Amino acid sequence: MTLKECYQKMGGNYDEVFSRFRKEERVQKFVLKFLNDKSYELLCESLENENYDEAFRASHTIKGICQNLSFTRLYQSSYQLTELLRDKKIDQIEDYVNRVKEDYLLTIEAIHELAK
DSSP: OOOHHHHHHOOOOOOHHHHHHHHHHHHHHHHHGGGGGGGHHHHHHHHHOOHHHHHHHHHHHHHHHHHHHTOOOHHHHHHHHHHHHTTTOOOOHHHHHHHHHHHHHHHHHHHHHOOO
C-alpha cells in the first residue's frame, strides 16, 4: 500500500499533509509513529473510569495529532468528542465515543497495511 492509498483508506487528506511536510518520507515517519501513541488507550481507560477531565485531555491530544497529520475522518470525530467533553456534556458523548473508536480502528488498520 502506498502512503496516498493509506490516506484514502483512512479518510485523510494526503495533499494537505504533503504540502505541510514537503517530503513523503517525513509524512510516513510520523504516520507510523501514530501507532505508538497512547492517547487512544488513555481515552478509553479514562472513559471507563469516568475520569472525564483526563478523557478530555486524551481526546484533545488525538484531535491535535490528527489535525497535524491530516487524518481528517478521525480528526472530525475526535473534535466533536473533545468539544462535548470540554463543555461537560457527558450525557451526549456516547455516539461520538463510538465514532472515534470506529475511526481510530480504521486509521490504525490503514497504517498497519502501510507498514507491511
